[in-house]
Amino acid sequence: VTIAVTENVGYRFKYWQDSTGQQVSTDKSFTITASQSQTYTAYFDEVKANFVTSNFGSEINTQSVSVTDTITAYAVTFVEQKYVTSIQIGNGEVFQIKNQLGSVSDGTTSTAIRYTVNETGSEILLEIIGIKTSLDINLGFSSTPQNYK
DSSP, rough: EEEEEEOOOTEEEEEEEEESSSSSSSEEEEEOOOSSSSOOEEEEEEEEEEEEEEOOSSEEEEEEEEOSSSSEEEEEETTTTTTEEEEEETTTTEEOOSSSSSEEEEESSSOOEEEOOOOTEEEEEEEEESSEEEEEEEEEEEOOOOOOO
């Protein structure tokens, strides 16, 4: 039997533990051979975010972000009635945000962004996944609230 876990936005997988409290694997998926019922628990770390409040003056804002780990969380709260509508990594394709949860890749490297946006689009948490040391993130805005429910 193969057991696998998927990380939710804001969390990073740490390890699997069996019912005796023994750590059995640090891989997101592993295979077991069981002759009886077994219980395995997945443990996660919360990804800490740097919260940034910005006063955006234009319709497109570029933030240069340093990636310090394989996952770097970056949260942005918008002021002046700005609502996020799109994400672009570097010079890649502009990705239109349609849901509260999603992901977008720059298409040229392993760098990708998982995002969580609140119901109106006035706040977004970006999880940057990759090995680049820095990259530009372009956020597109609207002056009207979005519906991401």
